[in-house]
Amino acid sequence: MAEIHRVAVVGAGTMGHGIAYVAALSGYSVALTDAQQEALPRAEARIAQLFARGVERGKVTTADRDAAMARLRVSPSMPDAARDADLVVEAIAERLSDKQALLRELEHVVSERTILASNTSSLPIASLGAATRHPGRVIGMHFFNPVPVMRLVEVVRGPETTDTVVQQSCAFAQSLGKTPIVVRDSPGFATSRLGVVLGLEAIRMLEQGVASAEDIDRAMELGYNHPMGPLRLTDLVGLDVRLAIAEHLHATLGDDTYRPPALLRQLVDAGKLGRKSGEGFYRWEDAR
Ligand code: CAA
Numbered sequence: 387m388a389e390i391h392r393v394a395v396v397g398a399g400t401m402g403h404g405i406a407y408v409a410a411l412s413g414y415s416v417a418l419t420d421a422q423q424e425a426l427p428r429a430e431a432r433i434a435q436l437f438a439r440g441v442e443r444g445k446v447t448t449a450d451r452d453a454a455m456a457r458l459r460v461s462p463s464m465p466d467a468a469r470d471a472d473l474v475v476e477a478i479a480e481r482l483s484d485k486q487a488l489l490r491e492l493e494h495v496v497s498e499r500t501i502l503a504s505n506t507s508s509l510p511i512a513s514l515g516a517a518t519r520h521p522g523r524v525i526g527m528h529f530f531n532p533v534p535v536m537r538l539v540e541v542v543r544g545p546e547t548t549d550t551v552v553q554q555s556c557a558f559a560q561s562l563g564k565t566p567i568v569v570r571d572s573p574g575f576a577t578s579r580l581g582v583v584l585g586l587e588a589i590r591m592l593e594q595g596v597a598s599a600e601d602i603d604r605a606m607e608l609g610y611n612h613p614m615g616p617l618r619l620t621d622l623v624g625l626d627v628r629l630a631i632a633e634h635l636h637a638t639l640g641d642d643t644y645r646p647p648a649l650l651r652q653l654v655d656a657g658k659l660g661r662k663s664g665e666g667f668y669r670w671e672d673a674r
Contacts, residue, residue, distance in 0.1 A: 394468040397477035398429035404533025407436045410458035412562045417467035418460050426460050465495045477505040480630045486517035503527035507578045508631045511544030511571045521546035539564045544571045573638040578631050588616035589647045599667045617667040621660035629654050
């Protein structure tokens with residue numbers, strides 16, 4: 387299996403732009419693409435903001451910024467972005483059929499040695515691999531939001547994923563300054579299965595009038611030293627993303643713990659998706 391030099395990121399939303407930024411900063415040649423063309427200028431602006439914040443915080447030198455920016459390109463065409471990639475990370479919406487369709491398309495474009503990684507937070511890697519002719523190179527590489535700051539990558543090994551692909555994916559995560567954990571392909575992996583429980587219970591507590599959103603969050607921030615309470619975190623992750631994960635876990639684990647609360651559905655139906663839409667459990671001034 388060849389070494390990783392060139393990375394393509396498909397999906398330029400909340401996660402994709404962060405993954406592209408971190409990979410470029412870590413020395414990879416990166417191409418970022420999205421089927422929705424309007425997502426690309428938005429992602430470029432967000433990446434420019436990340437570079438500016440990195441320099442401001444003294445984490446990134448201006449020379450490193452310039453070199454990383456030169457290594458990063460945005461392309462409106464998936465085949466153009468992915469053609470030469472040693473590793474493709476897909477970070478498109480959390481819908482199995484869309485991800486399977488993308489992987490099928492990718493197989494026509496990339497070389498046989500290219501690793502196909504999914505940033506899925508809950509979908510089975512087995513089902514993603516089954517959509518391809520070479521499931522051995524399909525793996526989960528689950529990043530966390532905000533990608534530049536969060537230190538974990540959850541590497542999810544499908545039933546067919548080869549040892550080499552697991553090793554290379556872990557080495558890649560480490561080269562980004564992240565710590566990988568390897569998790570068996572099981573519903574919600576390690577992080578979503580645990581994290582979603584707290585988020586959903588907080589929403590149920592809000593529905594039942596146990597306390598205000600601010601105070602439920604303060605309970606976990608001050609009482610348990612979580613950096614961010616579960617409702618604010620749901621806003622950061624995206625209410626639609628959390629709902630999709632909860633629905634999937636409820637269906638696969640069959641446990642009422644994962645049944646999505648009515649309030650979560652109502653907010654998503656009203657377009658209140660959290661930070662990215664400007665409002666969720668809180669109002670966000672710096673939406674997008
Ligand atoms: N480039 C490089 N480094 C950067 C940077 C940038 N653009 N921006 C910030 N940093 C660095 C900072 O310099 C700082 O470094 P030091 O700790 O060495 O000083 C570090 O990153 C932290 O940055 P901030 O000071 O801005 O962070 P903060 O203390 O204000 O915390 C937070 C913000 C990280 C978001 C924190 O509130 C937090 O951890 N919240 C919880 C986030 C979380 O749980 N995310 C997971 C969500 S679940 C998910 O994503 C998975 C899913 O499937 C849905």
